C-alpha cells in the first residue's frame with residue numbers, strides 16, 4: 383500500500399460529504415488506490431476517458447485543495463484513464479530522441495522531489511509545478527531570478543525532468559546562455575549551418591535557458607534569441623529563463639527581449655533561513671549516502687556557517703561525508719573540524735575581511751561627502767545622503783560581487799531591489815556624468831589605499 387493511499391482515503395471522506403451520493407458512487411468511490419507517485423504528482427487510474435474528463439474538468443481543483451490541506455508535502459493529483467496506462471508501442475526513434483535529450487541536457491537528480499521547499503522559494507516552487515503540469519499554458523515565459531547558488535538551475539531542470547517523466551517523447555532543451563552564444567557563433571555566424579541550429583533550437587517542446595544575464599552586450603546573439611523566442615512562443619512552446627536579477631533590471635539586454643520576459647511570470651528565490659538550510663542538508667545527506675549518520679547538532683552547525691549559498695553548503699557536506707568514509711570515521715564535531723577546518727577558517731577570514739572592508743568603503747564614501755556613517759547607512763532620503771549611499775552600494779557590489787540582499791543588510795536592511803536599482807543607476811550615470819565619474823574614481827583610489835594599509 384502506498385502512503386498516498388491513506389491521503390486518498392481521507393480525501394474520499396470529504397468528497398462523500400461534499401457531493402451527492404450518485405456522483406460520489408459513480409466518480410470517486412471506485413478509485414481505491416494510487417497508481418503512481420512521482421515528483422509530487424499522485425496518479426490515479428479511473429475506468430474510462432469519460433470519468434477522467436469529468437473529474438479533471440469539474441472536481442480536480444477541489445481534490446487538490448484537499449490534498450494541500452491533508453498532506454505535509456506539496457502534492458497534486460492527476461487522473462488518467464485505464465487506456466492511457468496500457469502500454470502502446472512507441473515509435474523507437476522518438477523515444478530515443480527524448481532519452482538523448484535527457485542524457486545530454488538534464489541532471490536527473492534535479493527534481494521537484496529533491497528540491498526542499500521553504501519560505502524563500504515556496505512561490506517559485508508552486509508556480510514551477512504548475513508550469514510543469516501544463517507547459518505553455520500557465521506562464522510563458524516563466525522567469526526565475528535570485529542570487530548565486532540558491533537553486534534556480536535545480537528548479538528549472540525539475541520542470542524539464544517532470545515533463546519528461548510524464549511524457550518521454552517531449553523534447554526538452556536545457557542551455558546555458560553562454561552555450562547559446564557559442565552555438566550562435568559557431569553554427570550561424572561563422573559556418574552558416576542554419577539547419578543544424580534550427581534542428582537543435584526549434585524542433586523542441588520546451589526550452590530552459592540558464593543565466594540569461596550572460597547575453598548582455600552580445601547584440602547579434604540577442605537578435606537571434608529574440609527570433610527564436612518569438613518562434614517558440616507563437617508555437618506555444620514553454621520557455622523557462624533564469625537570471626541573477628529581475629527582467630526589468632537586466633542591463634545591456636535589448637528592451638524588446640526584456641519586455642517579453644516581463645510579460646510572462648517572474649518568481650524569485652531568496653536566501654533560505656537556518657531551519658530551511660538544515661532541511662536542505664538533511665535531504666542532501668539522504669540523497670548522497672543514506673547510510674551515513676550525522677547528528678542534528680552537526681547539521682545545524684554546518685548550516686549556520688554557510689548562510690548565503692546553498693552550493694557552498696552542499697560542497698562542505700559532501701567533503702565531510704567523503705572524509706569520514708575514506709577514513710572510516712564516525713562523524714563527530716572533532717571530525718567536522720578536521721574535515722572542514724581549513725574551508726571554514728578561510729571562509730571566516732574572508733567573511734570578516736569583507737565585513738571590515740565593507741565598513742571601510744562606507745567610511746571612505748561618507749568621509750568624501752562629509753556626512754556621518756549613520757546618515758550614509760540610515761533611512762534619510764535627502765539627495766545629500768542618497769547619492770553617497772548609492773555610490774557605496776555600487777562600490778561594494780563591484781568590488782565583492784556579494785548578493786544584493788546582503789548589501790541591503792549593511793544599509794539598514796534595505797531589500798534586494800532597492801540595492802539593485804541603486805547600483806544600476808550609478809552604473810548608468812557614470813557613463814554620462816563626468817562629475818560623478820570623477821568622484822567615484824577619487825573614492826576608489828582612496829579605498830584602495832585604505833585597504834592596503
Ligand SMILES: Nc1ncnc2c1ncn2[C@@H]1O[C@H](COP(=O)(O)OP(=O)(O)OP(=O)(O)O)[C@@H](O)[C@H]1O
Pocket residue numbers: 496497498499503528529530531532533534535536537593626662692693696
Ligand atoms: N531548495 C533546495 N533544495 C535542494 N537543493 C538545493 C536547493 N537550493 C539549492 N540547492 C542545491 O544547491 C546547488 C546549487 O543550486 P543551483 O545550481 O540550482 O543554483 P543557481 O541558483 O542556479 O546558481 P547560479 O546562479 O550559480 O547558476 C545545487 O546542487 C542544488 O541542488
